Amino acid sequence: MNYDEDFPMLKKGLVYFDNAATTFKPKKVINSLIDYNINFTANSHRGDYNISFKVDDEIDKTRECVRRFINAKLKEEIIFTMNATDSLNMIVDNFFEPMLKKDDEILLSKSEHASNILPWIMLSLKKGLKIKYIPLNEENKITIDNIKNLITTKTKVISLAHITNVIGDKRDIKEITTLAHNNNIYVVVDGAQSVPHIKTDVKDLDCDFLAFSAHKMCGPTGVGVLYGKYELLKKMIPKKVGGGMNESYDEHGIELTTIPYRFEAGTPNINGIIAFKHAIEYIEKVGIENIERSEKYLKNYLIKELKKIPYVEVLNPTSDSGIVLIKVKDLFAGDVGLYLNSKGICVRSGKHCVKMLKDESGFDDTVRISLYFYNTYEEIDYLIYCLKDKYKLYDF
Numbered sequence: 001m002n003y004d005e006d007f008p009m010l011k012k013g014l015v016y017f018d019n020a021a022t023t024f025k026p027k028k029v030i031n032s033l034i035d036y037n038i039n040f041t042a043n044s045h046r047g048d049y050n051i052s053f054k055v056d057d058e059i060d061k062t063r064e065c066v067r068r069f070i071n072a073k074l075k076e077e078i079i080f081t082m083n084a085t086d087s088l089n090m091i092v093d094n095f096f097e098p099m100l101k102k103d104d105e106i107l108l109s110k111s112e113h114a115s116n117i118l119p120w121i122m123l124s125l126k127k128g129l130k131i132k133y134i135p136l137n138e139e140n141k142i143t144i145d146n147i148k149n150l151i152t153t154k155t156k157v158i159s160l161a162h163i164t165n166v167i168g169d170k171r172d173i174k175e176i177t178t179l180a181h182n183n184n185i186y187v188v189v190d191g192a193q194s195v196p197h198i199k200t201d202v203k204d205l206d207c208d209f210l211a212f213s214a215h216k217m218c219g220p221t222g223v224g225v226l227y228g229k230y231e232l233l234k235k236m237i238p239k240k241v242g243g244g245m246n247e248s249y250d251e252h253g254i255e256l257t258t259i260p261y262r263f264e265a266g267t268p269n270i271n272g273i274i275a276f277k278h279a280i281e282y283i284e285k286v287g288i289e290n291i292e293r294s295e296k297y298l299k300n301y302l303i304k305e306l307k308k309i310p311y312v313e314v315l316n317p318t319s320d321s322g323i324v325l326i327k328v329k330d331l332f333a334g335d336v337g338l339y340l341n342s343k344g345i346c347v348r349s350g351k352h353c354v355k356m357l358k359d360e361s362g363f364d365d366t367v368r369i370s371l372y373f374y375n376t377y378e379e380i381d382y383l384i385y386c387l388k389d390k391y392k393l394y395d396f
């Protein structure tokens, strides 16, 4: 399939391999952003006039679309946030902070993104909680046995990415939730790198919370999703207060409005949320299974070709996703990134917001190539061609 006509950014003469950071947007999404601003600009939950009704209606359609996409039971379980980071912070601060007590234990791994580690570190410092990091195996992946070994009666939460953004490993969330729930432990899933790439069914996974960002799945920036089981959302306490989240208030307190609106204080990213529906519909049209399959083929081809270059090491050869991590012998990752940039290739270099991973894997300074379904074999061939040009690469 050729997607050039759908994505204006695919016609800029670039090879874009930084899809784990953000993705390109199809015309349908761009047009939707324009449509709101040209044809029905109004605030949500506020007006008594038609264009404001339309705004509420469109936001509601996106909520239903997200519900369907992740197979949540209720659309009320979908809360719009700014991004996955915002969602994870809200889960930690609004649900777990009031609930957790001193010495309670949280299980994380050192291959989590900063957004799934820092909110927990801040909370542990505040409340005297203990964070335990699940040891990684020789492939830098977690194992169910390593999780089992850490569980005690004090373990209250396991918070993990479904797919990690550096190692690119996929966790068996269903097995983890079964183990966790048998031990009265909550499971938080960071879906930033999984929801855009693989089928995500929250009923099947049985996770308690899920966080992800629209911009990593063909949608606009500034829109995230916090999914939570309705029973748990009833116990969650809004920390952000203001317009739209209350029924009434006086000097003695606030009467909260219904879920999910009580967690969406203030004017939301209206055109972003509306456009997000078009991103999901686009992904559904391509087919999430097709996306997963085509990325797998591209990734296998990329790894096969990279392995032929003697001075390039593939650090995650068993990656379960479209994320491939490399090191070029004797070169700083940033220099490799800048060399590839000079050839019109966009990759990411450095620590990729996973700064504790080096403790276990030794990976400190790497180049990440992250694929999406619109990437092509020709683009990979061009990358390999540029990397094979040893003289120019080392001379850059």
Ligand SMILES: Cc1ncc(COP(=O)(O)O)c(C=O)c1O
Pocket: 020, 021, 083, 084, 085, 086, 113, 115, 116, 161, 163, 164, 165, 190, 192, 193, 213
């Ligand atoms: C695994 C993972 N979690 C969370 C995030 C944070 O996403 P955002 O910056 O959209 O909040 C990222 C971003 O790269 C990520 O890769």
